[in-house]
Amino acid sequence: MIPFRKMHGLGNDFVVLDGRAAALPVTPARAAAVADRHFGIGCDQFIVMEPPPAGSDVFMRILNPDGSEAGACGNATRCIASLVAEERGADRVVVRTIAGELPVERLPGGLWRADMGPARLGWRDVPLAREVDTLHVPLALGPVSDAAACSMGNPHATFFVDDLDASDVATIGPKLEHDPVFPDRANIGFAQVLAPDHIRVVIWERGAGMTLACGSGACATIVNAVRRGLTARRATVSMPGGDLTMEWREADGHVLMTGPVATAFSGMLDLESYAA
Template sequence: MIPFRKMHGLGNDFVVLDARAGALPVTPARAAAIADRHFGIGCDQFIVMEPPPAGADVFMRIRNPDGSEAGACGNATRCIAALVAEERGADRVVVRTIAGDLPVERLPGGLWRADMGPARLRWDDVPLAYKADTLHLPLAFGPVSDPAACSMGNPHATFFVDDLDAIPVTEIGPRLEHDPIFPDRANIGFAQVLAPDRMRLVIWERGAGLTLACGSGACAAIVNAARRGLTGRRATVTMPGGDLVMEWRESDGHVLMTGPVATAFTGTLDLGAYGS
């Protein structure tokens, strides 16, 4: 039996396994089976902590509920950083993913701030299937059109809408995620700007579907909103699970994300019970 933790950031939830002491036989199929909310434990992303490479305190491997590998997850980054920081009695941790290093620091009030790195704005960084203006993609479906796109280690497109409650996210999200303009699929955000320092956001996550919160989606939303002059470079992003404070730092283009972490419960599991 293998210990696991069920953690979440604003309801964006994760099953976390610790493989730092030795490799675990976690396959994409097993990750997907454990992530299943009916027959497994259930989660938005399946996280494995691996031995820290040079220059980092831990390596975080991320799998979506369909078993595919993701390069970034902001809420999971804060959760894993909090675990490692508590182990070490530290206030700063560097989490490495396949997309790069993410420094995270403890703040007062149980909050953690993650430096999610620079937003990548070139069409081939997102990536898109062909050269296009990432500030105004030639994409429309149903009631939405004209998104902005960027990469936060994973591809994002943000649609800005007048009334978020009127958008049938579960109907159009899957179609937009798989649009041919996104060769690797994309996370699809729907944002309603409320003020220069506040917006509402709902995310249809690539490989996960509708989630209560998405850290990298909030990163993309503040970057894309600021690029269009709809907000400043700092804003509170309200998602169904709660608020993240976001800042697109002008000095270096890095995106800073501040929010809470929580452990829901711990337990053990038998990987062999979840296929091969």
């Protein structure tokens, strides 16, 4: 039996296992089974804490509910940083993922600020299947068109819409996720700008579907909104699960994300009872 925690950031929820002391029998199939909300514990992402490489405090491996591996997850980054910070009595932690190092610091009021690194704006960086202006990707389906794309460790495309409530994200999102222009699939965001410092967004996550919040999606939203001249570099990004404070720092192009973390419950998991 393996201890686990069920954590979340704004309802974007995770099953967290600690594999730092010894390797765990995690496979994509087992992660997908545990993530199932009917037959497993249920989560948006399955997270394994692993021994850190030099310069980091912990390595965070991220598996989606379909078993695929993700490069970044902003809400999980804050959750994992909070665990390590509490262990060490520290206010700053560096989380490493396959996409790079993410420094996280504790702020007053139970908030955590993660430096999600620079936005990657080149078409190869997203990546896209061909050379395209990432500020205006010729992508359209039904009522939406003209996406802005970037990478935050994961590929993202953002559509800016006049009425978010009229956008059928659950129908359009999965089709656009698999559009041939995205060789690695993509997270699809639907954003409505409410004010120069306030954006409302819903994200269809690659490999996960509809989620209550998406940290890397919020990062992509502020970046693409600023690139389009729609908002300031600092804004509140509102998602179904709550708000994140976002900033696309002009000095170095890094995206800063501030929000809460929470532990819902903990327990013991018989991981080997799931087919590998």
